[in-house]
Amino acid sequence: MVTSVKLETPLDEKTINKLKIGDRVLLSGIVYTARDQAHSRLVDELEKARRENRQPDLPFSLEGQVIYYVGPAPTRPGMIIGPAGPTTSCRMDPYTPILLERGLKATIGKGRRGKDVIEAMKKYKAVYFVAVGGAAVLISKKIRRAEIVAYEDLGPEAIYRLDVEEFPLFVANDIYGNDLFDEAISKYRKVT
Amino acid sequence: MREIACEKVARAVENLCISSNCHLSEDVRGALRENLEKEESPLGKEVLKQILENARLAEKEKLPICQDTGFAVVFVEMGQEVRITGGDLYQAINSGVINGYRSGYLRKSVVGDPLQRKNTGNNSPSWVHVDIVPGNRLKISVMPKGAGSENMSVVSMLSPSEGVQGIKKFVLAWVRERGVNACPPLVVGVGIGGTFEGVAKLAKKALLRPIGSRNPEPFYAEMEYELLKEINNLGLGPQGLGGSTTALAVHIEIYPCHIASLPLAVNLQCHAVRHATTVL
Numbered sequence: 488m489v490t491s492v493k494l495e496t497p498l499d500e501k502t503i504n505k506l507k508i509g510d511r512v513l514l515s516g517i518v519y520t521a522r523d524q525a526h527s528r529l530v531d532e533l534e535k536a537r538r539e540n541r542q543p544d545l546p547f548s549l550e551g552q553v554i555y556y557v558g559p560a561p562t563r564p565g566m567i568i569g570p571a572g573p574t575t576s577c578r579m580d581p582y583t584p585i586l587l588e589r590g591l592k593a594t595i596g597k598g599r600r601g602k603d604v605i606e607a608m609k610k611y612k613a614v615y616f617v618a619v620g621g622a623a624v625l626i627s628k629k630i631r632r633a634e635i636v637a638y639e640d641l642g643p644e645a646i647y648r649l650d651v652e653e654f655p656l657f658v659a660n661d662i663y664g665n666d667l668f669d670e671a672i673s674k675y676r677k678v679t
Numbered sequence: 680m681r682e683i684a685c686e687k688v689a690r691a692v693e694n695l696c697i698s699s700n701c702h703l704s705e706d707v708r709g710a711l712r713e714n715l716e717k718e719e720s721p722l723g724k725e726v727l728k729q730i731l732e733n734a735r736l737a738e739k740e741k742l743p744i745c746q747d748t749g750f751a752v753v754f755v756e757m758g759q760e761v762r763i764t765g766g767d768l769y770q771a772i773n774s775g776v777i778n779g780y781r782s783g784y785l786r787k788s789v790v791g792d793p794l795q796r797k798n799t800g801n802n803s804p805s806w807v808h809v810d811i812v813p814g815n816r817l818k819i820s821v822m823p824k825g826a827g828s829e830n831m832s833v834v835s836m837l838s839p840s841e842g843v844q845g846i847k848k849f850v851l852a853w854v855r856e857r858g859v860n861a862c863p864p865l866v867v868g869v870g871i872g873g874t875f876e877g878v879a880k881l882a883k884k885a886l887l888r889p890i891g892s893r894n895p896e897p898f899y900a901e902m903e904y905e906l907l908k909e910i911n912n913l914g915l916g917p918q919g920l921g922g923s924t925t926a927l928a929v930h931i932e933i934y935p936c937h938i939a940s941l942p943l944a945v946n947l948q949c950h951a952v953r954h955a956t957t958v959l
Binding site: 509511524557558559560561562563569570571572574575577597598599617619620621622623624625627628641642643655657659667668670671672673674675676677678 | 719730732736744745747913916918
């Protein structure tokens with residue numbers, strides 16, 4: 488039996504510090520969605536603001552927040568949101584360290600993260616959760632409310648604010664530099 | 680000649696887009712259940728349970744299994760005694776895709792230009808493979824292919840001297856490196872032989888085979904069996920979170936090739952093994 492830790496967003500440092508790879512988490516509260524093109528726009532604005540020496544104009548504050556890498560299917564009438572499972576996280580790797588530097592505390596996706604992101608998570612004290620890729624209908628049932636907050640022109644790639652209830656996740660990278668994929672795969676490998 | 684109207688083709692494709700996306704076939708569910716029993720890792724078991732529960736919910740509510748409802752790959756086997764009437768076969772297929780993705784509330788995941796990347800808004804165009812075969816039937820298979828696993832696929836031109844061992848070594852190394860991001864448990868489609876472009880199609884067609892089927896040639900059936908065992912010894916497990924269920928099946932398709940060539944393609948398929956077929 489796998490036991491679960493219940494967490495509420497936004498995530499503070501004390502909560503983050505306790506999380507270890509392999510922990511099962513049920514996450515509740517607000518998370519923001521973003522994938523390829525939304526990340527590109529967020530990071531473009533951050534870099535532009537830095538060059539122009541001004542505060543960035545972002546659709547949401549990154550401080551303590553959680554980004555979920557997802558592009559939901561269209562919402563059928565009468566439903567809150569369409570199926571909404573995680574997309575492959577490594578495509579967001581080039582953008583992630585700058586967002587972590589700005590206070591982002593967790594990301595949710597599927598698959599491995601690159602070395603630079605793992606290092607940045609150690610440095611800025613953030614974690615990476617994985618959801619089950621392809622469990623899109625099951626996950627959509629954990630979403631209580633969904634609204635588009637930016638980039639509506641991007642269709643499935645728009646930024647949504649989601650209110651989730653007990654979203655089932657696993658901690659894949661903690662703030663100590665551990666990697667669940669490395670550890671778990673070597674444990675079950677039967678060849679050298 | 681037997682006449683088949685374009686409208687009929689479009690309606691068939693529309694239905695196939697929806698049914699393939701919302702229904703996980705029994706061979707896949709059976710393989711998932713069987714592996715749930717055998718899986719050694721507690722996290723792996725939890726992942727497999729979520730995948731099965733998700734398929735049940737999708738079926739019950741007629742929703743797509745995965746939000747990535749894919750690029751529509753369409754395989755057509757057209758009897759040489761069939762004549763398509765009332766328009767263009769390719770247009771008919773694309774209008775079926777457009778209607779299916781709209782009425783089925785499926786995600787539109789196609790950009791019209793690979794670098795300028797503006798969404799076409801209707802999931803067209805599809806990629807259509809047509810094979811002319813004897814007879815007067817039209818067999819259509821729709822395979823919505825998600826990018827997570829498609830991005831983790833490869834073509835490699837091996838040297839004939841590398842032989843069986845070279846093929847196995849390449850496939851194993853590829854799955855070890857790229858399998859995690861392709862949403863395991865996987866179906867591993869392997870094409871061997873033919874030409875550079877042909878081998879990729881062999882690997883993709885291998886994914887249409889039902890789980891549990893074997894290559895009719897015992898030599899390749901044995902290779903499928905051995906590769907599956909070795910892939911599951913890699914330890915990747917469901918979603919790459921460790922375990923003994925990395926793949927549900929390995930399907931090999933072959934074709935004759937040049938004396939100097941040994942083309943190899945590996946097309947990875949995520950656990951949402953989606954395809955549907957109809958015969959007109």
